[in-house]
Amino acid sequence: MSAAAAAAAAAAAAAAAAAAEGQQQQQQQQETVERDRRAKRVGVCTEAAFPYKGKDRVFREQQQQQQQQQQQEQQQQQPHQQQQQHQQQQQHHHHQHQQQQQQQQQQQQDVALLQFISFFLYFSVFYTKLLLVF
Numbered sequence: 001m002s003a004a005a006a007a008a009a010a011a012a013a014a015a016a017a018a019a020a021e022g023q024q025q026q027q028q029q030q031e032t033v034e035r036d037r038r039a040k041r042v043g044v045c046t047e048a049a050f051p052y053k054g055k056d057r058v059f060r061e062q063q064q065q066q067q068q069q070q071q072q073e074q075q076q077q078q079p080h081q082q083q084q085q086h087q088q089q090q091q092h093h094h095h096q097h098q099q100q101q102q103q104q105q106q107q108q109q110d111v112a113l114l115q116f117i118s119f120f121l122y123f124s125v126f127y128t129k130l131l132l133v134f
Helices: 002-042 054-133
Strands: none
C-alpha cells in the first residue's frame, strides 16, 4: 500500500512539474507576442517579429531542439503512467476478488442458517405431532 502511495505521490509531483513548465512556456510565448507588437509599433524589425529570416536559423533550431526534448520527456513519462494504471487495475481486480469471496462466504453462512432453521422447524413439528399422538 505504501509503494502505491509513493508511486501516486511521484506521479502527482511529475504532473505538477509538467503543469508548471507548461505555464512558464505559455508566459514566455505571451511575452514574445507582446515584444513583437511593441517592435512592430515602433517600426523596429526584431528577430522575434520575423522568426523566419535567414539570420534567425539558430532561433528555429533551438525551438526544434526544445520540442524534441519535450516529446522525449513525454514519451519517457508515458510508460511510467501506464505501469501505474496497470498496478491500480491489479489492485482493483484484487479488491473485486476479495469482495466476491466475502459474498460467497456470506451466502454459505446464510444457507447454513436457513438449513438449521428448517431442520429446527421440522423437528419441532415432528415432536409436537409425537406429543399429540401419545
